[in-house]
Amino acid sequence: MVVANQFEMVCGLEVHVELQTKTKIFCGCTTEFGGEQNTHVCPVCLGMPGALPVLNREVVNFAIKAGLALDCEIAEFSKFDRKNYFYPDLSKNYQTSQFDLPICGKGGLEIEIDGEKKWIGITRAHMEEDAGKLVHSGETISTSNESSVDYNRAGVPLLEIVSEPDMRSIPEVLAYLEKLVQILEYTEVSDCRLEQGSVRFDVNVSLRPFGTDTLGIRTETKNLNSFSSVRRCMEYEVARQARVLNAGENVVQETRTWDEGQGITLTLRSKEEAHDYRYFPEPDLPPLVIDKEWVERIRKTLPELPAARRARLQTLGLSAYDAAVITQAKAMADFFDEALTYYTDAKTLANWVMGDMTRLLNSNQCSVVDSPISAKQLAELLQLINKGTLSGKIAKSVLEEMYSTSKDASMIVKEKGLAQISDEGALLGIIDGVLAANPQSVEDYRAGKDKAIGFLVGQIMKATKGQANPGLVNQLLKEKLA
Amino acid sequence: MNMTISREDVEYVAALARLELTEPEIQEYTEQLNSILDYAAMLERLDTDDVVPTAHAVPIHNVLREDQVRPSINHAKALRNAPDGDEGFFRVPRISLT
Numbered sequence A: 001m002v003v004a005n006q007f008e009m010v011c012g013l014e015v016h017v018e019l020q021t022k023t024k025i026f027c028g029c030t031t032e033f034g035g036e037q038n039t040h041v042c043p044v045c046l047g048m049p050g051a052l053p054v055l056n057r058e059v060v061n062f063a064i065k066a067g068l069a070l071d072c073e074i075a076e077f078s079k080f081d082r083k084n085y086f087y088p089d090l091s092k093n094y095q096t097s098q099f100d101l102p103i104c105g106k107g108g109l110e111i112e113i114d115g116e117k118k119w120i121g122i123t124r125a126h127m128e129e130d131a132g133k134l135v136h137s138g139e140t141i142s143t144s145n146e147s148s149v150d151y152n153r154a155g156v157p158l159l160e161i162v163s164e165p166d167m168r169s170i171p172e173v174l175a176y177l178e179k180l181v182q183i184l185e186y187t188e189v190s191d192c193r194l195e196q197g198s199v200r201f202d203v204n205v206s207l208r209p210f211g212t213d214t215l216g217i218r219t220e221t222k223n224l225n226s227f228s229s230v231r232r233c234m235e236y237e238v239a240r241q242a243r244v245l246n247a248g249e250n251v252v253q254e255t256r257t258w259d260e261g262q263g264i265t266l267t268l269r270s271k272e273e274a275h276d277y278r279y280f281p282e283p284d285l286p287p288l289v290i291d292k293e294w295v296e297r298i299r300k301t302l303p304e305l306p307a308a309r310r311a312r313l314q315t316l317g318l319s320a321y322d323a324a325v326i327t328q329a330k331a332m333a334d335f336f337d338e339a340l341t342y343y344t345d346a347k348t349l350a351n352w353v354m355g356d357m358t359r360l361l362n363s364n365q366c367s368v369v370d371s372p373i374s375a376k377q378l379a380e381l382l383q384l385i386n387k388g389t390l391s392g393k394i395a396k397s398v399l400e401e402m403y404s405t406s407k408d409a410s411m412i413v414k415e416k417g418l419a420q421i422s423d424e425g426a427l428l429g430i431i432d433g434v435l436a437a438n439p440q441s442v443e444d445y446r447a448g449k450d451k452a453i454g455f456l457v458g459q460i461m462k463a464t465k466g467q468a469n470p471g472l473v474n475q476l477l478k479e480k481l482a
Numbered sequence B: 001m002n003m004t005i006s007r008e009d010v011e012y013v014a015a016l017a018r019l020e021l022t023e024p025e026i027q028e029y030t031e032q033l034n035s036i037l038d039y040a041a042m043l044e045r046l047d048t049d050d051v052v053p054t055a056h057a058v059p060i061h062n063v064l065r066e067d068q069v070r071p072s073i074n075h076a077k078a079l080r081n082a083p084d085g086d087e088g089f090f091r092v093p094r095i096s097l098t
């Protein structure tokens, strides 16, 4: 990118994560996806006069858990506030959120780009309610005469995680997002299904000449829902701002929206039209006091987080790369760890999990949680190789059979008679037959042509349909020919 | 009277609240709001150095419910007071963003 030479990019992110509670944040309505319009609603989430919100304890538990996983301070005292605005996606004309006393304070996470580690700070994280869905009658919001509103999502709990403006390149932004989503997925406070909108991103970007300390004027692009949208949006926005600055003009401080189809950002509202949210304390919700005991209780429920897990797998002999692949998704890492309790050679296990196992799952578009082969079954297959019952090659075809039938490896070996022939007597008989049928090769070998043995081994394997124990065949053959 | 609130403030707040005010109303509300603030200014005479900020008027905290689903209400009930609706949706007039 040309601009990279002239300007330094400064970026901060706001990430909205849907917490996977059973009910909404302030009422007992289900958070289940789908459902006919306006059927997961009640007087509270419809903002009926007189309805009293009551905070869902699990939302607080999840917010503490996510906060701890992100190294955040957990506030002993926090409260809710009303964020006032007029837009029919919320029926109350305000969103219940947290303003000056959020549940999570400063934290952060470490990213790594080309071996360089960098800490990205998190300013805060706060609880709030999601809004409803609008369907506009026209093609766009500005040409539409009326809109239909579904409040099923209104009141679904969100955690908004605000980063420091610590990122200086698009790869840093993407690394931060990947790490953040991975950690959240590990804590299981959210299903992190980006395609369903469970995680949404607001991107703040500004440019400044290299070597300067003051921040440039920034724009905020709202409501992106995939990593690729974030990347494309930032590429566009950085180039656009550079053009503006190069033309000697000023970037306008404004909120922008990303048009996925056209691949451009558009003005949503400028600073002059910016909302004045007039936050004030929510009188319907008493404040929240979180003591050390509560925090420690939640800390005990934290799983081993990705960084710790990668480190542990590396001490078991996995390369940094393998450890990163295995721990990418928690489900895969859990599968690996479970298999490891039955089969202790971590490196061999990793090769099978990352290789044949992943290939089978991917080609069947199956996630590891739904795998027809259990961790224990995979471990048993590998034990059969170690015992000499199966060759690695035959084990691969057994694995495929296991995938389609969910049967144990030993069962398939028995049914199909696939066990490796490791019986010396049986093998010697076959070897004698092959030697008798190929006198020329025997002569060649004895004359010093080492290659001839390869041909003979091939013939023996053919005669046993690949089931002869290759190590044993080599050994016996050499003894015979000696 | 101490004019803390200017007429611009009143116009600004009215715009935020989507209220269209007539000229006499603007004048009337400017005066009323100032006199309310004047009255409340009495509080400034108190020494509040040792008083912690109040987050809530009632001295309670941690009012929480368990995460258990309770029945929602049906379409008919949800939409009973809605000025306009269609097939279970609330219907709102044109939304202007500017």
Ligand SMILES: [Zn+2]
Residues within 6 Å of the ligand: A024, A027, A028, A029, A040, A041, A042, A043, A044, A045, A046, A155
């Ligand atoms: Zn509800």
